Amino acid sequence: MARLPTGWCLATGPLPAGDAATPWLLGDQQVLIEADKRSTFTDHAYRIATADALRNWDDLQFVWQPDRDDLIVHKLQIVRGGETIDLLAQGLKLTVLRREKDFEQKTIDGLLTATAPIEDLRVGDIVRFSSTIVERSDVLAGNGEAIVDVAAKPAAIAQGSVRILWPRTLPVKWKAFGKGIAPVESGKGSYHILTQAQPIVKQDEMPQDAPIRFQRPPGLEFSTFPTWSDLSRTVAPLYATQGTIKEGGTLAAAVDGIAKANSNPKARAAAALALVQNEIRYLYNGLANGNYVPQAPEQTWTLRYGDCKAKTLLLLAVLDRLGVEAMPTLVHSTVGDALPDRLPTLAAFDHVIVQASIGGMDYWLDGTTAGTHVEDLADVPPFRHVLPLTTAGSELAALPLREPARPDVDLHIAYDQSAGTAFPPLFDLSFTMRGELAARLATLKEQATPEQLRDMAQGALGDFVNNGQIHTRSIEVDAAKGTTTIHASGIGNLRWIRDEPRPYLALDGLVSDFEIKADRTRAAWRNIPVSGGSPSLIVRSMSLKLPQRAGFVMEGDVQADMMIAGFALRRQARLAAGKLEKTETVWTSGSEVAVNQLPAVRAQVAAARQREFRLRAPDAYPTRVEEIAAAKKEKRLGPLLAAYQKAIDDDPEAANGYLNRAAFNIGIFEPKAAIADLTNAIEHEANAEIYRRRAGLHAQIGDFRTALADVEEALALDPGDETAFAQKVYLLTELKQYDDALALADEQMAGSKDKRGWVGLKAETLGKAGRAAEGATLLAEALVERPGDPGLLNNLCWLKGTRSFELESALKDCTRAIELSDESSAVLDSRALVFFRLGRMEEARADLDAALKISPSMPASLYMRGILRLRGDDRDGGQRDLALARLQNARIDAEYADYGIKP
Structure with a gap:
């Protein structure tokens, strides 16, 4: 049994009152350092303040290492109503267990646990317990050390302290960490004493990107080693x-x-x-x-x-x-x-x-x-x-900063977008890893079922292909190279931006998402550097087979070699023979960024973004709908549909494959094919959203009753779905059930915080019911509450234009809406219709051209421009515009016939 200095344990006065919020009434710790022997005494008191605390009470546990530690349990008491019940004196026996709680983590620690089952414990009782663990280590060769944590608020301790003692002859150095730690030094007999009350003040919040040394919990360190050497x-x-x-x-x-x-x-x-x-x-x-x-x-x-x-x-x-x-x-x-x-x-x-x-x-x-x-x-x-x-x-x-000889991750994607920029590309992907991750993946290959491999590949690689769908995958282990590679094929997604005259594809993987978010605005943070993160080397390369059309060009930093905030960013790209090849390398060195460097770093990033790498389409490149029309005519979409079929065959019991193909068919204006896919998806995974989507497609082909049945199914699954209610109002209107449609719109409007959408929908229903003037009054009243709302102004202009009344005021409504809109193509289309009604054809054509410059594929504007072209003796142009409008909306002739407008 260990021998301890007489009276070394700190005497504690009366227990503080405490409350339910601070159940730990006492938390004392004392550490005695004697060369390579360390004795740690703890004294705690815990109040069972509530019935919940009683239900969750666990038996006391004392843990120690038997081959080098001694455990001494000094006190096990219950304090009840001023009376102290000494459980050890009453014969309470501790049960000793060897638990090996971390065995599944490949750890055998040999720790023993002494458990103290306490009987007859009641709400209001205070459990008081104290013990000492005496540790020895021959490894320290007569040296002593200790690391003592100090509790900080809001730790639920009413009162506590830590006290560290060592013989005056022992050359102990000490160091404190944390805000509010100010230990008091004193002496008693032959011992030097350091005392710190706890809990100390709440520690300053640290930025998440601070280096780990700034996030260390408060505490004290002690050592007799003079140096690291x-x-x-x-x-x-x-x-x-x-x-x-x-x-x-x-x-x-x-x-x-x-x-x-x-x-x-x-x-x-x-x-x-x-x-x-x-x-x-x-x-x-x-x-x-x-x-x-x-x-x-x-x-x-x-x-x-x-x-x-x-x-x-x-x-x-x-x-x-x-x-x-x-x-x-x-x-x-x-x-x-x-x-x-x-x-x-x-x-x-x-x-x-x-x-x-x-x-x-x-x-x-x-x-x-x-x-x-x-x-x-x-x-x-x-x-x-x-x-x-x-x-x-x-x-x-x-440790030095040294770029690895090989990437930790090497990703290559070969895209085939030869069908056109309007379509998702086919892809073949290889994702190569080395080191420990490669070894784990190699093990997974041997253990995973085909279903697990499919889910893992989609989850791990889906983001790399913009959530595209993988239909084929495999894992290749190259023991000679020490690598493991996931191979995958499927159909992905590359988003060509069409808000400029020449579409472009943003391909900058170096700085497009690069951001230094460091917040050092607080005074306490001004000298805290930004962590450089974990060192890594990632190589991402791609090839992109383009449509057979000359004139694609690269823009921005085609070749790049930058060092920003400890990140080495490199790019090489070339474009030849209708194929783009690009390799980007990102080495995260892990070096920190000092606060005074942040402005320069942000300036570097901003400047690099001005040179973002892009691929730009040729002049006069077809609009999205023109490209779709041409591809369908030339039967270029077969390989894409085959890829979707492979994805369905790969997992025929899942709805996802059908949903993805349905989205593709919707995108190429094949509503009947999309309906079939959504029907199959519903058989595997019925939900309100799929029913709503199918309802919209039934409406596109004029099957309003079937669409209404789908909406009812959606509402049965999600009774609060506002989108489904809006669909229902529209469908009731198309079925000429005007009273029901108006009643439903009123009901939804009454419970909505933002009534604008319902006002517009009700006004449209009134217009179709032959009550356009009432619809105009409703919109005008809404504009009194929200003057200058561009959406309401456009609704009013459109209602007057389609129902051909108050046309001069409609012009003012539309013009005002154009002035207030961030995206004015829809309002320009509405004003063009009003000009058409007024016989001002040149002004109508100008607005339509302007609308189509902003939104080149808008079917309503294409339809009206087609009519104007036919009337202006541009028969080929007119038929081309009408065909593109009809491709997107099979019911557009019927819709405009309802307005009294025909080609």
């Missing part, structure tokens, strides 16, 4: 390799086989690392002082498992036998950037790797990862800082 020198003997490989054994034979097969030191190191990574499975063993001391290489080789320490020592022994200079190196897997601000302690690290020197270059080798290839050997891990362990002692060192 002393720590390095102390721990280094644990990794001595001399005599650790038995001559004539199987391990020696395996190493000698590597030497015989490889004369190059780098190749030998790669083979040694592969041996440790592939032949030895990972299993953390914290038993028998194993949290610091590695197991022997021969034992690791025999057991065929080991943790980072065991794998590191094995790799060191193998490299030593191969004549490769190497040493163990301590790292922290997640907070390595904070190490320079910390005191030298062994607890500052959670991982150990090998640092090898080959040909004057340093290599960092991690035996716990997988899939490292000889080409990747020089990659620098993301640990930021390392502590080499040498018998002479080494200081903490920063």
